[in-house]
Amino acid sequence: MKTRLYADLTAFVRAACTHSSHLDREVPLLPFYVREHPVGWIRPAFADVLRRWPHVFDATGAFVSMRAAPDTVHGRTAAMAEVTRALAADGVIRGWRDEPVSISHHYAAPELLRIERAATRHFGMMAYGAHLNGFTRRRDEPQLWIARRAASKSVDPDRLDNLVGGRVSCGYTVGETIRKEAWEEAGIPAPLMAGLACASVVRVEYSVPEGLHRETLFVHDLWLPEDFRPQNQDGEVARLYCLGIPEAIEAILAGEFTLDAGAVTVDALVRSGILAPEDPQYLELVRLLRP
Numbered sequence: 001m002k003t004r005l006y007a008d009l010t011a012f013v014r015a016a017c018t019h020s021s022h023l024d025r026e027v028p029l030l031p032f033y034v035r036e037h038p039v040g041w042i043r044p045a046f047a048d049v050l051r052r053w054p055h056v057f058d059a060t061g062a063f064v065s066m067r068a069a070p071d072t073v074h075g076r077t078a079a080m081a082e083v084t085r086a087l088a089a090d091g092v093i094r095g096w097r098d099e100p101v102s103i104s105h106h107y108a109a110p111e112l113l114r115i116e117r118a119a120t121r122h123f124g125m126m127a128y129g130a131h132l133n134g135f136t137r138r139r140d141e142p143q144l145w146i147a148r149r150a151a152s153k154s155v156d157p158d159r160l161d162n163l164v165g166g167r168v169s170c171g172y173t174v175g176e177t178i179r180k181e182a183w184e185e186a187g188i189p190a191p192l193m194a195g196l197a198c199a200s201v202v203r204v205e206y207s208v209p210e211g212l213h214r215e216t217l218f219v220h221d222l223w224l225p226e227d228f229r230p231q232n233q234d235g236e237v238a239r240l241y242c243l244g245i246p247e248a249i250e251a252i253l254a255g256e257f258t259l260d261a262g263a264v265t266v267d268a269l270v271r272s273g274i275l276a277p278e279d280p281q282y283l284e285l286v287r288l289l290r291p
Contacts, residue, residue, distance in 0.1 A: 005255030009266055010281045012252055013288045016259035019205040019214075020288045029212065032123055033065040034076065034112045037105035041124030041212050049092065053083050066113075076113035084119045093119050093210075095154030101127060102170045107216060114170055118154070124212035127167060130178040130198075131261070132220040133268040134163030134186065134230065136242065142274070144248050144265070145230055147185065148239045149258070158238070160251055161261040163230060164188070165217075174198060174218045185237055186230035188222070196220055202267050203291040204260050216291055219264050221272075245274055263289060 006012040014021040030047050032040035042050075047064050050057045056079045058065045068079035077100075087093045093116070100114040103125055120127050134145035145163040149156055166181035168174060178196070182188040200219040205212065224230075230240050243251065249269075252262040267289050269275045275282055 002250050002254040002256075004250075004253045006253045008281060009249070009252065009275075010284050010288070012259075012262055013266055013285055016204045016206060016263040017288045018207070019203065020290070029124065031063045032125075033063060034103070035066075035071070037112065039103055039105055039112065039123075039125055041214075042122075043211055046122055046211060049087070050083070052086075053079075056080075056083055073111055073113055077115075080113055080115050080119075084116050087119070087122075088116075093122060097154075099167070100170050101167060117167060117169075121208055121210040121213050124214060127213075127215045128174075128218070129165060129167050129215055129260070130174050130181065130218045130220065131162045131264045132164035132178055132182060132222055133265065134188075134222055134224055135268075135272075136224045136226055136228070138226060138242070141244060142272075143242050143244055145186070145224065146241045146243050146248065146251075147232070147237045148241065150236050150238045153236060156258045159261075160241075160257045161237075162264050163240070164220075165261065165264075168218075178218075178220055182222075184234040185232055186240070187233050188224075188230060192222070192224065192228070196222060200267055200271060201291055202263050202289050204263050206259055213259075215260060217260060217264055219267060221268060245269070 029041040031038045032042050042064050047059045051059050056068055058067055068076045084093055088096050095118045097117050099117040101117050102111050103113050103115055104111050107128055136143050147161045147163055149159050149161050151157045164182045164185050166177055168177045179193050182193055198218045199221045202217045202219055205214045251257060270285055
């Protein structure tokens with residue numbers, strides 16, 4: 001048995017979903033407002049950095065608010081681009097992707113601004129992703145296809161991940177995202193994805209060196225044919241594994257999974273009945289995982 005970083009699945013999910021646990025926050029955080037909407041949480045040290053742009057931010061000891069001119073989606077986006085590019089040039093923001101994401105006060109609400117994906121953790125903004133649990137059967141036992149992230153990834157390199165997972169970028173729906181990512185990350189053709197619908201939603205939140213990672217994950221489950229072998233297409237996956245359920249659970253408890261992917265996997269085990277209601281952890285896991 002692998003050495004466990006977490007005592008049980010509940011301890012793991014509490015680490016991934018600090019917004020739902022009774023743990024105190026690791027660092028003090030200031031709310032970040034765009035107009036009247038709190039759209040992020042900022043560390044005081046980062047708030048001090050933002051004082052370099054008094055024409056963009058009003059940074060007090062209690063909150064940070066954006067006051068770009070013009071106060072429009074385009075104006076706020078342009079002002080944020082000015083700031084984030086300067087911070088990237090200074091080495092504060094790393095892993096620049098040239099991938100803008102849309103920010104609103106909740107998913108599908110009117111857009112407030114767009115921001116480079118690599119900056120969202122610094123501002124503690126809610127991000128949205130689409131993940132897929134790839135199930136199959138071998139010798140009549142359920143198995144999970146698992147991806148190992150490439151060592152070159154800027155976030156969580158070399159960690160275990162769901163078979164498919166990606167950020168919902170500007171202009172994409174959840175359905176379009178999961179189908180695009182399914183081909184790029186696992187070579188899953190469109191016919192195998194026919195009729196696939198979102199099965200669940202998981203929210204994760206935890207402290208990271210850059211600030212606060214907050215993400216709502218739209219989860220999909222796909223049972224793949226026993227003879228199907230996923231193949232990565234975009235170079236972001238180092239290797240693909242087919243793990244038995246006990247082996248996958250041990251890898252989660254050993255800390256080998258990303259917090260996001262581990263939470264999505266635990267959610268799937270609950271919904272599929274692999275973890276039964278009689279399990280002492282069941283109700284607490286359900287409570288912690290929900291948005």
